[in-house]
Amino acid sequence: MTGILNYIRGVRNDDITLEKYAISAKYGFLSTKQPVQFINIEYYKPWEDIIENLPDLLKEGNLREEIDTNLPILEVSDELLNNVFYLRRAYSILTFLTNAYVWGNKFNGETPIEILSDNIAKPLLKIANILGLPPLSTYAGLILWNFKTVSANNLCCETDPIQIEILNTFTDLDDERWFYIISVFYEKIGGSVLECGVEILNAIKNEDIRLLKSRLNLISSYTYILGDLFTRMNEHTNPDIFYNVLRPFLTGWENSKDLGLPNGVKYGRHGKYKKFAGGSNAQSSLIQFIDILLNVEHKNEEGVANGLSYILEMRKYMPYLHRKFLEHFSAACKLKEFVLKHADDHPDLVKDYDDCLDNLKMFRDKHVKLVTTYIITPSRKAKTLETNKRKHHINNGLAIKGTGSTSFVLFLKQCRTDTVDAGINFKKGKRSS
Numbered sequence: 001m002t003g004i005l006n007y008i009r010g011v012r013n014d015d016i017t018l019e020k021y022a023i024s025a026k027y028g029f030l031s032t033k034q035p036v037q038f039i040n041i042e043y044y045k046p047w048e049d050i051i052e053n054l055p056d057l058l059k060e061g062n063l064r065e066e067i068d069t070n071l072p073i074l075e076v077s078d079e080l081l082n083n084v085f086y087l088r089r090a091y092s093i094l095t096f097l098t099n100a101y102v103w104g105n106k107f108n109g110e111t112p113i114e115i116l117s118d119n120i121a122k123p124l125l126k127i128a129n130i131l132g133l134p135p136l137s138t139y140a141g142l143i144l145w146n147f148k149t150v151s152a153n154n155l156c157c158e159t160d161p162i163q164i165e166i167l168n169t170f171t172d173l174d175d176e177r178w179f180y181i182i183s184v185f186y187e188k189i190g191g192s193v194l195e196c197g198v199e200i201l202n203a204i205k206n207e208d209i210r211l212l213k214s215r216l217n218l219i220s221s222y223t224y225i226l227g228d229l230f231t232r233m234n235e236h237t238n239p240d241i242f243y244n245v246l247r248p249f250l251t252g253w254e255n256s257k258d259l260g261l262p263n264g265v266k267y268g269r270h271g272k273y274k275k276f277a278g279g280s281n282a283q284s285s286l287i288q289f290i291d292i293l294l295n296v297e298h299k300n301e302e303g304v305a306n307g308l309s310y311i312l313e314m315r316k317y318m319p320y321l322h323r324k325f326l327e328h329f330s331a332a333c334k335l336k337e338f339v340l341k342h343a344d345d346h347p348d349l350v351k352d353y354d355d356c357l358d359n360l361k362m363f364r365d366k367h368v369k370l371v372t373t374y375i376i377t378p379s380r381k382a383k384t385l386e387t388n389k390r391k392h393h394i395n396n397g398l399a400i401k402g403t404g405s406t407s408f409v410l411f412l413k414q415c416r417t418d419t420v421d422a423g424i425n426f427k428k429g430k431r432s433s
């Protein structure tokens with residue numbers, strides 16, 4: 001095992017501090033140090049060269065040929081293994097290449113390919129395993145480790161999303177960049193949420209009601225701000241381009257029979273078939289953290305608490321340390337129990353807790369609106385417009401399922417219902433206090 005792997009796997013839940021999980025109050029689940037913009041090792045130049053040209057190669061329909069004929073199979077060297085920032089960059093590059101290779105560019109008439117070439121599959125499987133992530137495009141490779149800031153001195157996006165730039169894209173379109181930028185900005189705001197979360201644990205431990213109330217008020221405000229941020233998506237991301245051009249690249253191969261990959265993807269000529277959900281913001285640790293903090297219990301289709309398998313499944317698509325943080329925080333946080341215990345003496349504490357859920361519900365309402373604008377409406381439009389039978393078939397498959405393979409309308413509604421159900425005096429949008 002490498003030193004990095006040893007550290008990652010050794011983290012325990014004895015005392016929850018952000019540093020231990022490589023997260024911070026300032027930058028949340030984003031890296032505390034800005035992601036590297038390239039792997040500064042000559043041997044890996046072929047990866048850097050191909051990712052730089054990815055949008056052009058896709059546009060011209062030459063990506064697969066370029067990978068098959070000109071990309072060497074590169075070993076994962078110790079120099080790479082011992083630098084976590086290089087490993088993350090390598091993961092981001094190879095997963096962009098994976099999704100691009102598998103799906104191709106449907107506008108060039110390319111159809112999916114089920115065997116991933118060895119020169120991507122071999123190093124990717126090794127790197128993904130070390131980072132504890134699946135070997136395809138995930139939120140980590142698309143968002144968390146794929147940005148830089150405009151000012152070199154500025155670690156990250158202090159005040160506005162326009163200070164963020166994106167490193168890798170499939171399309172070289174601002175529509176794609178802005179979708180990623182907004183997501184990076186969510187994570188940046190999330191840093192303050194994480195800090196409040198840890199302070200809430202301490203307030204509960206010390207029975208410090210005043211501190212608890214003040215931190216609940218902050219969580220409520222940040223959750224409101226996060227919900228409001230959805231309205232900025234349309235500044236540069238056009239729904240038709242999102243739906244028709246970008247989204248196909250983000251799709252996974254979990255339940256992709258309708259899309260031409262009934263067995264998933266075979267990782268290398270002699271490799272195994274594997275199935276994975278596609279890249280989705282449901283893989284953001286931030287919103288799951290807020291749920292855990294507020295003790296929102298997600299239910300599955302049978303109404304079983306903590307059984308909403310997709311939410312839990314998405315943890316496997318988060319970096320290992322972030323997943324551990326959620327797990328450890330979940331075991332430690334008994335906020336609702338504490339609020340109920342003090343409800344008679346401190347009815348305003350109940351109100352503060354319910355206010356957080358109110359804003360989290362609003363966040364989910366706004367998210368559902370976004371999904372309508374960016375998926376449901378363009379999918380209807382595309383169905384009406386399309387005459388090509390094959391394209392029609394592909395969009396049908398995507399419209400019914402999210403990139404993460406969910407039947408997303410029911411799933412998102414259930415997430416919203418679970419938020420309301422967690423409230424004490426807050427039910428079905430009606431507040432009794």
Ligand code: HEM
Pocket residue numbers: 179182183186233242279280281282283284287288364367370371374375401402403404405406408411412415416
């Ligand atoms: C154009 C923009 C967006 C679209 C079309 C969209 C679509 C979706 C869809 C279809 C799902 C269901 C799971 C799946 O299959 O992927 C989902 C889940 C989710 N998305 Fe988004 N999303 C967008 C932006 C965002 C952003 C910016 C965030 C911010 C963090 C976000 C956070 C979430 C979360 C947390 C879930 C899990 C369900 C929940 O907790 O309520 N999404 N999204």
